[in-house]
Amino acid sequence: MILWFSGTGNSRYVAERLAAQLGQAQKEMRPELIKQALHIPSAERDIIWVCPVYSWGIPPYVRSVIKDIRFERDGNEDCREMRHHLVLTCGDDCGLAPEMWRKEISKRGWTGDKVFSVTMPNNYVCMKGFDVDSKEIEEAKLSAAPARIDEISRAFNDSEGKVLTDVVRGRFAWIKTRIIYPWFVRHAMSPKPFRFTKECISCGKCAAACPMRNISMEIEKNVDDGRQRPRKRPRWGDNCAMCLSCYHVCPRHAVMYGKSTLNKGQYMNPKV
Ligand SMILES: Cc1cc2nc3c(=O)[nH]c(=O)nc-3n(C[C@H](O)[C@H](O)[C@H](O)COP(=O)(O)O)c2cc1C
Structure with missing residues (x-):
């Protein structure tokens, strides 16, 4: 096994x-x-x-x-x-x-x-x-x-x-x-610094990729920018393994870990 x-x-x-x-x-x-x-x-x-x-x-x-x-x-x-x-x-x-x-x-x-x-x-x-x-x-x-x-x-x-x-x-x-x-x-393993930027398109790929099921997509509160329907945004819980799948899987590079991931690259194994 x-x-x-x-x-x-x-x-x-x-x-x-x-x-x-x-x-x-x-x-x-x-x-x-x-x-x-x-x-x-x-x-x-x-x-x-x-x-x-x-x-x-x-x-x-x-x-x-x-x-x-x-x-x-x-x-x-x-x-x-x-x-x-x-x-x-x-x-x-x-x-x-x-x-x-x-x-x-x-x-x-x-x-x-x-x-x-x-x-x-x-x-x-x-x-x-x-x-x-x-x-x-x-x-x-x-x-x-x-x-x-x-x-x-x-x-x-x-x-x-x-x-x-x-x-x-x-x-x-x-x-x-x-x-x-x-x-x-x-x-260096706290999930607290994770956040999303305005590039987030609410696709939910970060939540789907998380092996710990630690990310929930929640309706954004207090948004008044003329949009018809509020969007769902990722929210990180406490049960994070620090695997970084959420950061690397994002198609818009919109997941950040504080400022330390600014201008850093992304990687996902192409064979799986
Ligand atoms: C939190 C964290 C710590 C890491 N520390 C090391 C390390 O000490 N030495 C190393 O060679 N790689 C380190 N890496 C890189 C990973 O071990 C390596 O990329 C691994 O193949 C990722 O496996 P995965 O794609 O199955 O998650 C680290 C990665 C993460 C996310």
């Missing part, structure tokens, strides 16, 4: 390709997933988690799913014999995200087995100095991805029983994961 979380489609693309190659079922980590036990077919022994790297760590939302999800196999909820693996997608590097994941998995009494990373186009744009990749880099990453995913599928089939970590860690991994990640989670 492949469980994936994705904002702009990179992790979804990787999950779907892996699922097809390994002949496994795949499921999105939606908030409803933890409401009841997830049935795992008797023949399956592997759970493969697929998600993006956030600030050289595991997205807090994915950590919460790991903490709360329940599996059920052959009428049994213990499922300790299942093997857990992780495939991360990252724009550049993962730091110690694999270790963070292994720790979360072990808190449930499970064992973390294989961990891989796939380098994909970057989608983080909310701080000074961070932007999407140039078109050339984006294309180079997208064309290298299939071979990397094929390599990962082969490793799943060939290295049975071997615990393995094969990721791009980058420099200063310890500082990035142990110092910057906690700061980032505390100070």
Whole structure:
């Protein structure tokens, strides 16, 4: 069973390709997933988690799913014999995200087995100095991805029983994961700075794309510009995973994160 979380489609693309190659079922980590036990077919022994790297760590939302999800196999909820693996997608590097994941998995009494990373186009744009990749880099990453995913599928089939970590860690991994990640989670993941500009055409694509269902389209109040009917506008709730799908999916580039996304680019994986 492949469980994936994705904002702009990179992790979804990787999950779907892996699922097809390994002949496994795949499921999105939606908030409803933890409401009841997830049935795992008797023949399956592997759970493969697929998600993006956030600030050289595991997205807090994915950590919460790991903490709360329940599996059920052959009428049994213990499922300790299942093997857990992780495939991360990252724009550049993962730091110690694999270790963070292994720790979360072990808190449930499970064992973390294989961990891989796939380098994909970057989608983080909310701080000074961070932007999407140039078109050339984006294309180079997208064309290298299939071979990397094929390599990962082969490793799943060939290295049975071997615990393995094969990721791009980058420099200063310890500082990035142990110092910057906690700061980032505390100070840079609030949905409060999200807003829409006057370019918004009320299409609702931001709300539809949100994997957390955290955006509602609400009738605009106090508008008196001569329009016949008031328009619906996006409103962000508190349950945001900071995946940035709302920002990147907007056809008018009308979603902003404070002022930090001014003049930044947009990206959505073209294959999903
Ligand atoms: C909040 C946030 C933090 C990120 N932090 C990192 C990072 O630490 N290292 C990195 O290489 N990429 C980072 N990225 C980029 C994503 O990991 C990368 O683009 C990923 O493939 C996006 O996956 P998705 O399309 O499935 O959402 C970050 C993206 C976001 C939204």
